Amino acid sequence: MTDIRDLNAVAVRDSIDIVNKVRVADLGRPTPCAAWTLADLLGHMTVQHRGFGAAARGEGADLRIWEFAPAGEDAVERYREASEFVLGAFAEVDDSLDSVFELPEFKVDPPRFPARIAIGFHFIDYVVHAWDVAATLGVPFTLRPELADAAVRVALAVPNEDNRLAAGSSFVPALDSAEDASPLDRVLLYLGRTPDWRPPSGE
Template sequence: MTTNQAVQADPRPLLLAAAAQVTTYVDRVRLDDLDRPTPCAGWTVRDLLSHLVAVSVRVPHVLRGGHPFEVPSQVEGVADRDWAGAWAERQPELVAALGEDAVLERTVHHPAGDMPAAAAIVTYVSELVTHGWDLAAALGDTSGLDDALAATCLAPLQGALPAGIRDEDRVPFGAVVPVPDDAPALDRLLGWVGRDPRWTP
């Protein structure tokens, strides 16, 4: 079975792996890291954590038939010392939603439009992989990121998000950053969503 076939068959383990990778970096954040810049333009580490926690709420909501914009893209009211806890306490609901028997048979509402749940899950894999890199880069250590995980969602994302489509309302990504064809999959994924893999704090 090829990687693309595996993704199409059941991408849920990939999303769980991407979330686990994010957890590794969320747990490393210290209070004095929260005001650091990130590759997300205009966002500090605090802003990025706020979005990541929101994503961990939005994904189960979407997979269960909800509309994505019913869930804010940033959470409010989390104390600076509580980000790791806020992320951790939302993970069981993500696991539960992914474990529902009929989830892969559903058509779900995604910001980019209605699509099969499996396709939406792959887009969220790419989002968590990208934001995992954002956080790791902001903290100054990307050495623990899994290039194979990035490889699983690169081709599906390129197919779903052509280079010429960059619409802030539906697909909020910048222009593609050129990356060599033989670069690691993570670098190519980052370039496709408008990140510069060479970014440093």
């Protein structure tokens, strides 16, 4: 698979499989995302699908689309619906992937990115967020071999600068990685996650 849309679709569908395991009683669980419960994380994931899908259709500049809200009891259903929305919107993008996405949540001026780059942002987010949900639930997560090279490449292209210390940043500063680390661990560590994260004792 060389089309970033195909890679992204696999990552998103893997995330759906994991989110399908969520039960209402799980929504208050802590996650690897500091200060976020699983309800917060799923709310973020759902809104980001909606925002990126709107951006693919030329409507990303509307800030209302990106407004965050924690997930409720219908979290799984809403996540599935948002996933299908973004995958459908990406499939409609011209195959040249040269169209421009407006992504106002990115603090750059102007917040416009070629489709290829923007979909890459989305892809790596959902590789990592699928792992976040799996870790929260204590279920296994496997990065598919066909996604590994692209995931490492896209992750390592994310700047590791002061932007990661800003409030609301998607990732915290990179952690050290061993030379023999797996592709998944390389991605997680570079994006500030701890691969062996577990919920606090008693959760």
